[in-house]
Amino acid sequence: MRCLAHRFLNLVTKIPLFALSDQKFFPLNKSFHEITVYCGPKCIRPTFECRHNPPPSPHQSQFCNTCRCGPAATPLDRQIPCHKGLTAARQINTVAGLLDMLEEPDVTTQLSDTVALLGDLIAFPTVSELSNLDMIAYLAHLLEQSGAQVDIYHDDIGHKANLFATIGPQKDGGIVLSGHSDVVPVAEQDWSSPPFEMIEHDGRLYGRGTCDMKGFIAAAVSMAPYFNQIVRDRPVHFAFTYDEEVGCFGARALVESLREKGITPGVAIIGEPTSMRIIEGHKGCYEYTTRFSGLAGHGSSPDRGVNAVEYAVRYVTRLLSLKEELRKRSPESSRFAPPWSTINTGSLIGGVAHNVIASHAQVEWEMRPVQASDAEFVKHDLHSFCEEELLPAMRAICPDAEIATEVIGEVEGLEPADSNEARNIVMELTGSNSADVVPFGTEAGIFQSFGMSAVVCGPGSIEQAHKPDEYVSIDQLQQCLDMLGRLGRKLAA
Numbered sequence: 001m002r003c004l005a006h007r008f009l010n011l012v013t014k015i016p017l018f019a020l021s022d023q024k025f026f027p028l029n030k031s032f033h034e035i036t037v038y039c040g041p042k043c044i045r046p047t048f049e050c051r052h053n054p055p056p057s058p059h060q061s062q063f064c065n066t067c068r069c070g071p072a073a074t075p076l077d078r079q080i081p082c083h084k085g086l087t088a089a090r091q092i093n094t095v096a097g098l099l100d101m102l103e104e105p106d107v108t109t110q111l112s113d114t115v116a117l118l119g120d121l122i123a124f125p126t127v128s129e130l131s132n133l134d135m136i137a138y139l140a141h142l143l144e145q146s147g148a149q150v151d152i153y154h155d156d157i158g159h160k161a162n163l164f165a166t167i168g169p170q171k172d173g174g175i176v177l178s179g180h181s182d183v184v185p186v187a188e189q190d191w192s193s194p195p196f197e198m199i200e201h202d203g204r205l206y207g208r209g210t211c212d213m214k215g216f217i218a219a220a221v222s223m224a225p226y227f228n229q230i231v232r233d234r235p236v237h238f239a240f241t242y243d244e245e246v247g248c249f250g251a252r253a254l255v256e257s258l259r260e261k262g263i264t265p266g267v268a269i270i271g272e273p274t275s276m277r278i279i280e281g282h283k284g285c286y287e288y289t290t291r292f293s294g295l296a297g298h299g300s301s302p303d304r305g306v307n308a309v310e311y312a313v314r315y316v317t318r319l320l321s322l323k324e325e326l327r328k329r330s331p332e333s334s335r336f337a338p339p340w341s342t343i344n345t346g347s348l349i350g351g352v353a354h355n356v357i358a359s360h361a362q363v364e365w366e367m368r369p370v371q372a373s374d375a376e377f378v379k380h381d382l383h384s385f386c387e388e389e390l391l392p393a394m395r396a397i398c399p400d401a402e403i404a405t406e407v408i409g410e411v412e413g414l415e416p417a418d419s420n421e422a423r424n425i426v427m428e429l430t431g432s433n434s435a436d437v438v439p440f441g442t443e444a445g446i447f448q449s450f451g452m453s454a455v456v457c458g459p460g461s462i463e464q465a466h467k468p469d470e471y472v473s474i475d476q477l478q479q480c481l482d483m484l485g486r487l488g489r490k491l492a493a
Contacts, residue, residue, distance in 0.1 A: 110222045110481050115205065115474065117142075118218035119198040122207035128182040128246045135181055136161045139221060139240060146224035148238065153257045155250075160242040162254040164263075167227045167236045168491065173266035174235035175425070175487070176452065178443060179217040180244030180251070183209040189468040204471040211460025211472040216271025219459065219480045223488065230492045237265055244443055247287070247409025251443035255450040267422045268447035271458030273465055273472070274438070276430065276479045279456035280423045281437035283336060283368040284413030284445060286375055290315060290405045292350070295398040296359035305357035306398045309350040311390055312361040315403075318385050319343050319365060322378050326367075329377070334370055335416070335437045341374040343367045368439070369413060412445030414454060422453040429486045430457070430479075438462070457483070 124135035140150045140163055148165040155161065166174065186195040186208050193199045198207040205215070220238060227236050241250030258264070272279075292312045297305030323343040330340035343365065350361025369375040386403045394401035416437060423435050435455070440462060444454040459476035 110219075110226070110485075111474070111478055114218045114222040114477055114481060115200070117222055118205060118210065118215055118472075118477075119207075121214040121218055122198040122209055123196055125196045126182050126209070127185050128243055129185070132160050132181045132242050136163050136240065139163055139217070139238075140165070142221055143224055143238060146221075147228035148224060151257075151261075153254065155242065155253065160250070162242060162250050162257070163238065163240040164254065164258070165238040167224060167238075168231040168233075169235055171235065172264045174237045175491070176237040176239050176265045176268040176447065177216075177220040177484075178239040178241070178251075178268055178270045178447065179213050179220070179458075180241045180443065181214075181217070182242055182245050182250075183212065183214075184245050184466045186468075191468045193469075195468075195470075200474075203474050205474065205477075206469055206471045208470055210464075210470055211273040211476075212462075212465035212470065213272050213458060213460075215273075215460055215472040215477055216458040216480060219477055219484060220271070223481065223484045226485070227488050227491075230488045233491045235265075236487070236491065239268075241443065248411045248441075248443050248446060249409070251446045255446055258450070265452055267425060268444065268452045268454040269422060269426060270442050270444045270447070270454065270456045271480070272442045272456050273458055273460035273462050274456055275461050276457060276459060276476060276483070278423060278426050278430065278432055278435040279438050279444075280414070280420060280435040281335065281416035282414045282441055282444070282456070283341070283370055283439060284372070284375060285366065285368055285409065285411045285441035287364075287366045287408035287410075288405050289362055289364050289408060290403065291362045292360065293400070293402040293404075294359050294361075294394060295357070295401065297357040299355035299357060302357060304397075305359075306394050306401050307357050308361035309348075309358040311394060311403070312348055312350060312363050314390060315363055315382075315386075316345050316348060316365075318382065319345055319363075322381060326374055326378070329374055331371060336370050336439065339370065341367060341369040341371070341378075343378070368441075371415065372412065375410075411441050411443070412449050414442065414444040414448055414456070417453070420453045420455070422455040425487075425490075426455050426457050426483070429483045429490070 120138070121135060124132070124138070126132045126135050136152060140152060143150050143163075143165045146167070148167045149170075150163065150165040153162045153164070168174070189195075193206060195208040198205055198210065200206075217240060224238070239251075239254060241248075241254055243249040244251065290312075292308040292315070294306030294308035294311065295304075320343075326341040326343065330338075334340070344367075346364040346366065348361065348363050351358035367375065367378055369378075382405075391401065391403060394403075416435075427433060427435070438456075442456050444456050448454045459480040460472035464470050464472070
């Protein structure tokens, strides 16, 4: 990847009839001057050059012998980020106009770097069952080169890791740009090209993870050099997590790591694919597997055994009853479709033969609450049902009978809030005046529960996520870069 900090850009534009001497304007006699904006690892200041006697180096403070308009004679000897793809031959008549032009958040030059970096990230096959350590190390290296302070937090067995990096002042209330590093499997999917080799075709970038959600990660990291030069008001954080696709375990571990270190950001922008729409709410996603252990026996003597399948059926019946109760608890202001919390029974497995009392069974089920209180209502009801009705009946025959529920994942919903700084900021950055809700889940609710305001907004469409020939359009990446460029300008105060 060609890092923006290592590019060398030149812009030549004409300034008619004016030069500078001792920070004052004076007219020139039918001559004009050129300004060349240099950009490199160390050079981030504009330098005036006069056609009468241009200085040989952009860093030398020589004066033109005719009009004395060299860099040392101007008030521009200060650090101004210039790697912003300014349009050549753009006309300006005053130095104030020049400064306005230089400060406009034009980030078109980051697009090629974003595309190149995205290709690198797609080549890391970070399916949830595999390690993400190589990709995290690569991102950490790029961010450190860009001036970020980087921390890596490993999971308990050292197989995976979260990354948290900071650019800007070391203080609370920063803005988090968040993305997950893992992707869903490609097994048994019919791809037109190798899924871990990014292919560009007709303005689209194909590959596993292009939209969900390495496209956002690539855009955010490509903007890091720009952020490092311009961000002064409040910190920008980069949060890249593991295992979002299998239960958001990485995000939950990350907020605990931040809590332990006393880091308290104020805003989280989660770059899941929303076609750059602003999402201020989504339902939670709670997934469980409930297992029943009974007592096997011959089917001709049912009273001598504990049929785990039958008790599992009674449990599912209770789920169906709760499913109807949740309709009545729907908030009047709910904007979700459907507006109530839902329960789904995914599978019921058990038994070995027609004539054998089933000793084991399991139910896989989920609920998607629109409000946290609905989840607590369901869990409390099921706990009471098992402890007061099912288990006493099972243990009357087999004292060792058991019902155990494994939490596969409990991901908090993102609850819409009247006061939401994250929503307001992204509206300002994108120019949008509306925010929506969606049925799919993200890590946003975890950040919200940590005390941050949160929104979801990122390039690509959820319609392409998890499917063969997943893609993100280049136009969507450019829109994302535009948003991030404006964020840098906003934090430059």
